[in-house]
Amino acid sequence: MHSSAQIGVTGLGVMGRNLARNFARHGYAVAVHNRTESRTRALMDEYGGEGTFVAAAGPEEFVASLERPRRLMIMVNAGPATDAVIDEFAPLLEPGDIMIDGGNAHFADTRRREAALRARGIHFVGTGVSGGEEGALNGPSIMVGGSTEAYAAVGPILEAVAARVDGDPCCTHVGADGAGHFVKMAHNGIEYADMQLIAEAYDLLRHAGGYTPAEIADIFRTWNQGRLDSYLIEITAEVLAHTDADTGRPFLDIVADAAGQKGTGRWTVQTALDLGSPVTAIAQATFARVASAQPALRTAYRGLSGGIVPELSRSEAERFATQVEYALYASKIIAYDQGWKMIQDGAAEYGWTIDLAAIAAIWRGGCIIRAAFLDRIRAAYTAQPDLVSLLDEKEFLEEITDAQVPWREIVAGAARRGIPAPAFSAALAYYDTLRAARLPxxxxxxxxxxxxxxxxxxxxxxxxxxxxxxxxxxxxxxx
Missing domain, CATH: 1.20.5.320 (6-Phosphogluconate Dehydrogenase, domain 3)
Incomplete structure (x- = not known):
């Protein structure tokens, strides 16, 4: 077979298929392979007209179709499946070739794999890809680990297919070995906290403010025009406004209230404990998901005595909603600050040099936590690369100062009403812990x-x- 493909993708699930299509749409010749050949045929049948694809039936044919240095992207489940693919393909590669792992691998596994393949002369590039299936197709945020030599070979291709903000690609070389997957893990930890904080805001607006899901959708749409402008706030409004077609009820009322997870939040908390990095809001968000999925325990507690929820007048509810916005924004700043501090702690522990401003820059587009205020985080770390905390930056400090009364009223009010707000409470407690002159x-x-x-x-x-x-x-x- 003629070696004509500039990059190859093995593993054609939704993410792998969409990334392959993204490469092809940007003019690259893409070799495609899947253990189950029917997926390869399905991609060619449905999307073969989108660009130049080279379908390969087996590993040898796949590798033979790739230009040197070979760039081979692995898009399979993290863990043993990834190791199996590496073991299958590594013997077919030559020194200087590059394997890119675009799955949600644990960064420690990436470090192990990178060292083992480096000894064989093969570059291993652990790459965090955020944005879900839509991002994979239309432009994700890409966090690349591995050697600078490997990035020189794969960076231009990955930058070409990444999301763009202000003309800049949302893709960067994060650092050596497992740095890319570490930063992707931290991203997902922040994502857990962000989602939980938004969920708590909804819960407070509904059960203390007395708003309906449709009314809360309008509130979130208004917030999305201001400083909370973000992808997660945007889609939250859509979810809240959705009505179940079968019952006519609000969609939120027919969804089981047990949240799932794929493990990256758990990894963040476990790694933070190993590093001694206090990601308390992220941890509480993770534990909130765990608690939601404990039916027997929840049954045992259900109906026990709790707080009192006074009915609010419309003007009182509107004031309450304003306070929730302050609390949500202040808590969000704390959660992101915890994530950035964990990245700093990880870099110190593992010897990585990570540009914190560049991380904020590539998270402005493509990824799940993309938000307007990330541009301000980028600017803060550009001005002060060794910034210890976002609260050392003047504008963030002013906003936290302005939020003091409503933030505390919301956390105290949630406790009085018996409405759980673990992430709000953890963010405020973290703030008070670190500002205290003396601790117990x-x-x-x-x-x-x-x-x-x-x-x-x-x-x-x-x-x-x-x-x-x-x-x-x-x-x-x-x-």
Missing amino acids: AALVQGQRDYFGAHTYQRTDRPGTFHTHWSEPGRPETPA
Whole structure:
């Protein structure tokens, strides 16, 4: 077979098929392959006219159709399926060839695979692709890991098919080995928090504000014209306004209230614990999904005593809705700040050099958390690349300051009414924890030293100390 394809895609599920079509629409000759050959034929039958496709029946034919250096994109399920594809194709490749994993792989797996293939002279490029099936077809946000040499070979193609904002591609070389998949994981963690915060805002507007789903859809459409302008707010309004065709009821009332997840939020929380990175709003959003999917536990708690929900007048409801907008925006800033801090912590731990402004730039389009205020995050990290927190930036600080009263009233009001707001509450608690001059962690250290001789440090002199709690006079000695 003549080597004519500039890039190949193996794994033609929805994401793989749409990415292959995206490459072809941008003028690239694309080799396509699937373990089940019927999917390859289906792509050729339905979409073969969209560009130049080279259908391959088997791995050898697929690899033979690729120009050197071969660029082979793997679009299969994360985990053992990815390893199986690598094991199948690696022996057919030569030094300098490139494997691109565009699935939702765990970054630790990507680091392992990159090291193993590097030893064989093959580049492995762990690549986060965000935007779902629509993004894959029309322009996703792409987070590329791996070597700079590999990016020189695959970057121009990936940048060509990525979403664009202000003419710039939403694609960047994030860093070495697993950096691309790490940043995609952090993106998904932020996504969990963003979605949960929006869901809590809806819950408060409906069950405390007394608004119907259709009315809340209008509120969200109004918010989407302002500082909360984002893809998630936009689609939330569409979901809220939707009516079930079979029953005529609001769509929200016929959907089972048990949220699923594919694991990336869980990975974010687990990794954050390993790094010592306090992503509390992301963690509470993840646990909220877990709790929603516990039917026996929810049955045991259902009907137990809770708060009182006073009926609000229309003017009171409108004021309440304004307070919810403040609380949602302030909590959103905190959740994004936690995500960026986790990326910084990951970069420090794994030796990556990550341009934090570039991450904000490529998330402005294509991805699920795309939002107008990401341009301000990009500007903040451009001006101060070593920015520790978004709240060190003047405008974000002003907005958090302005939100203090409504944010606290909403969190307190949710507690009084017995309406769960775990992500709102976690975001506010995080803010109060970090702004406190003194924390009760001092007492925790005292407890740890008492029962386990774990030692402590003092505020008035350097060193590590232990108090002999069981001895008269409680003598203290340097540890």
